[in-house]
Amino acid sequence: MSNRAVIESRALSVSVPRRGGLPFIGRPALDIVVEVSLAIQPGEIVCLVGESGSGKSTFGRSLVGLMKPSAGEIHLEGEMLPDHSSRSFARVRRSASLLFQDPVTSFDPRQRIRSIIAEPRRIAGRGDVSSAAIENLAASAGLVPDLLNRFPHGLSGGQARRAAVARALSVVPKVIIADEPTAGLDLSVQAGVLNLFLDIRDTHRTGFLIITHNLAVARHVSNRVAIMYLGRIVEAGPTAEIFRAPRHPYTAALLASEPIPDPRRRRTEPPVVGEVPSVVNRPSGCEFHPRCPLARERCRSEAPTQTAIAPDHVIRCHFPLEATQTERAESNTATSR
Ligand SMILES: Nc1ncnc2c1ncn2[C@@H]1O[C@H](COP(=O)(O)OP(=O)(O)O)[C@@H](O)[C@H]1O
Numbered sequence: 001m002s003n004r005a006v007i008e009s010r011a012l013s014v015s016v017p018r019r020g021g022l023p024f025i026g027r028p029a030l031d032i033v034v035e036v037s038l039a040i041q042p043g044e045i046v047c048l049v050g051e052s053g054s055g056k057s058t059f060g061r062s063l064v065g066l067m068k069p070s071a072g073e074i075h076l077e078g079e080m081l082p083d084h085s086s087r088s089f090a091r092v093r094r095s096a097s098l099l100f101q102d103p104v105t106s107f108d109p110r111q112r113i114r115s116i117i118a119e120p121r122r123i124a125g126r127g128d129v130s131s132a133a134i135e136n137l138a139a140s141a142g143l144v145p146d147l148l149n150r151f152p153h154g155l156s157g158g159q160a161r162r163a164a165v166a167r168a169l170s171v172v173p174k175v176i177i178a179d180e181p182t183a184g185l186d187l188s189v190q191a192g193v194l195n196l197f198l199d200i201r202d203t204h205r206t207g208f209l210i211i212t213h214n215l216a217v218a219r220h221v222s223n224r225v226a227i228m229y230l231g232r233i234v235e236a237g238p239t240a241e242i243f244r245a246p247r248h249p250y251t252a253a254l255l256a257s258e259p260i261p262d263p264r265r266r267r268t269e270p271p272v273v274g275e276v277p278s279v280v281n282r283p284s285g286c287e288f289h290p291r292c293p294l295a296r297e298r299c300r301s302e303a304p305t306q307t308a309i310a311p312d313h314v315i316r317c318h319f320p321l322e323a324t325q326t327e328r329a330e331s332n333t334a335t336s337r
């Protein structure tokens, strides 16, 4: 990977003590995120996609130090953090902003929106905190000045999300990590938030890591996608390429579960079936094998390693699908934007 990346994880892992264990005799560690390598370049939107419980939020939080990684490296603009101490992560937080899944819970309920948005500038000791400047900032996120005098509980979900975006932009970060930024929003509000991200990317060359279980979001805004399964990236590559011809059986199955708007198109891949296995009880070999329609004997015993199948396209599978097998009709991806 290039060393110009605004933020990059190399083989980053996160383990947590298992819930419900006995604290005094030691609780066995559970691996939630396993050796994830992902780089976000300036002006690039990367979507991290996976079913609920696959470890996406844990990865996002560990990138900014809200959860301590158990192994691996984090690089900031080509420079490796010396360690995983809070001092190192203070540096990360000067370049990276995390947009929480539910922004209201991250706001101080006693502060007005105006002061919540201005706070990063006050903390950083730079940037204009005059009323006019904060109103400008809010307007860039689509918030009208009247809303700035409200308290967080006085905003709708979409308005709160916009306030969180304005706050994240208060000191323009090099990278924004947004966890499920469109979840629970009306379609029109979703489009507003995503278009705002595209504007921010284009104006400031901010990099984005958007965490989502919504493939339509990834298709619409991302330049690259990474597909996560049980804490591992199983496929990552250019969005247009992956949506046109997924190579990992899991990616193919996920795409097949997406509603197809065009009734003339027929499915060629089986949709993903079965429950997501738990990290408490990881399957042997390839962890997708109990759900994989293409699993063979080798898959049950041997874990596939990550290999490159095209420039900037990696996959973790012994028997990748041929591109010609999964080729899909061209659809509207925003990657040409
Ligand atoms: N202390 C813990 N004990 C057991 N499981 C945990 C613990 N902490 C997190 N998990 C599990 O880790 C998995 C990943 O969680 P998360 O990162 O929130 O996934 P996602 O954001 O993809 O939905 C979930 O299945 C969650 O239940």
Ligand code: SF4
Pocket (backbone or CB within 6 Å): 248, 249, 250, 286, 287, 288, 289, 292, 293, 294, 295, 296, 299, 304, 316, 317, 318, 319, 320
């Ligand atoms: S390694 Fe085997 S089980 Fe795993 S995704 Fe590939 S074909 Fe399926």
Ligand SMILES: [Mg+2]
Pocket (backbone or CB within 6 Å): 056, 057, 058
């Ligand atoms: Mg999550």
